[in-house]
Amino acid sequence: MARPSDSDTNLPFPILIGDIGGTNARFALLVDAFAEPRSFPIVKTADFANIDEALQRSILDTTSVQPRSAILALAGPIEGDEVPLTNCPWVVRPRDMIGKLGFEDVVLVNDFEAQALAIASLSDTDREKIGGGGERPAASRAVLGPGTGLGVAGLVHARHAWFPVPGEGGHVDMGPRTERDYQIWPFLEPIEGRISAEQLLCGRGIMNIYRAVSAADGDDPVLATPADVTARALAQEDRAAIETIALFSTYLGRVAGDIAMIFMAKGGVYLAGGISQKILPALRGPEFRAAFEDKAPHTALLRSIPTYVVTHPVAALVGLAAFARMPERFGVATEGRRWKR
Ligand SMILES: Nc1ncnc2c1ncn2[C@@H]1O[C@H](COP(=O)(O)OP(=O)(O)OP(=O)(O)O)[C@@H](O)[C@H]1O
Numbered sequence: 001m002a003r004p005s006d007s008d009t010n011l012p013f014p015i016l017i018g019d020i021g022g023t024n025a026r027f028a029l030l031v032d033a034f035a036e037p038r039s040f041p042i043v044k045t046a047d048f049a050n051i052d053e054a055l056q057r058s059i060l061d062t063t064s065v066q067p068r069s070a071i072l073a074l075a076g077p078i079e080g081d082e083v084p085l086t087n088c089p090w091v092v093r094p095r096d097m098i099g100k101l102g103f104e105d106v107v108l109v110n111d112f113e114a115q116a117l118a119i120a121s122l123s124d125t126d127r128e129k130i131g132g133g134g135e136r137p138a139a140s141r142a143v144l145g146p147g148t149g150l151g152v153a154g155l156v157h158a159r160h161a162w163f164p165v166p167g168e169g170g171h172v173d174m175g176p177r178t179e180r181d182y183q184i185w186p187f188l189e190p191i192e193g194r195i196s197a198e199q200l201l202c203g204r205g206i207m208n209i210y211r212a213v214s215a216a217d218g219d220d221p222v223l224a225t226p227a228d229v230t231a232r233a234l235a236q237e238d239r240a241a242i243e244t245i246a247l248f249s250t251y252l253g254r255v256a257g258d259i260a261m262i263f264m265a266k267g268g269v270y271l272a273g274g275i276s277q278k279i280l281p282a283l284r285g286p287e288f289r290a291a292f293e294d295k296a297p298h299t300a301l302l303r304s305i306p307t308y309v310v311t312h313p314v315a316a317l318v319g320l321a322a323f324a325r326m327p328e329r330f331g332v333a334t335e336g337r338r339w340k341r
Helices: 051-058 094-101 111-119 179-187 203-216 226-234 239-263 273-278 286-293 299-304 315-325
Strands: 015-020 024-030 069-074 105-110 127-129 141-146 150-158 161-166 269-271 307-310 338-340
Touching: 015 051, 015 111, 015 315, 024 051, 024 315, 051 094, 069 111, 069 315, 094 105, 094 338, 105 111, 111 141, 111 150, 111 161, 111 307, 111 315, 141 239, 141 273, 150 239, 179 203, 203 226, 203 239, 226 239, 226 273, 239 269, 239 286, 239 299, 273 307, 286 299, 286 307
Parallel strands: 015 069, 069 105, 141 269, 269 307
Antiparallel strands: 015 024, 105 338, 127 307, 141 150, 150 161
């Protein structure tokens, strides 16, 4: 009978690792602690009725290696034996994975916990530095990821290990600060009266800012998707789109600076999520870093903190692979989220 276990011992290889978001699921297989991860094509969650079918058809049917355990990062809170995903109809049932797919051991973690694991070990080829001082290898770090939503996590170094600290930091309050903010704010769409960071800093947030900029100027919004807005902005073709992405960069810098102060993240603040990579040229501009540093009385502190855009295409899998190989390097508690045969 599969039961949640509180044991923190190593998982048996081969280990399947997976990062399952609202839109895409990315998987890789670790045959042993030393081999390079074998990756599989990214699958669309909408193409499969459930995760078991996706694993069977896109992984298990395509390899002779039978994974003995799985570590899956999920976009959603992990509670109980049935875990529904945010923004996707899949429900992950570890007991079914053990009973039907041949796994002996299944661990579930939060998707931003996996992003935090990743930033412990990304090399310079997997990140681009956007300002700030030098590296401090043992200092705390933080990661923010604008994508379908806004994920946030800290990464604390203690007792020779890295401890990921996932939370709901994407839902902190945002307020107007500049004169232009005060013009735009009345037109932003709130949730129950509140403008949270996630109302601005995700795909939906790009549209929220774009429509508010247009409304504040008395213009009709003509662009329909976040990709349209960023494409026009990066091509310097549309005034409202250009301002939208400049404001997005400013607001992302403000929140990133706040998160840096909360975690005292002298080791750096990392921007993950699909959108950071897509607007990288804009993040290299002055707005992001200026807003990040504009934190009197702590301007000098913030100036010293490096910021990075994560450029690795599947960073969460890098984090999960590092954890699978050397769990003792990380303070990841598996109580209540590990199931064994
Ligand atoms: N070129 C683009 N510029 C800005 N935003 C974009 C662009 N293309 C897609 N988006 C938006 O990015 C969001 C998806 O982000 P991302 O790719 O990080 O997904 P995610 O949250 O990791 O999702 P998942 O892991 O569920 O697939 C969507 O809101 C989408 O509208």
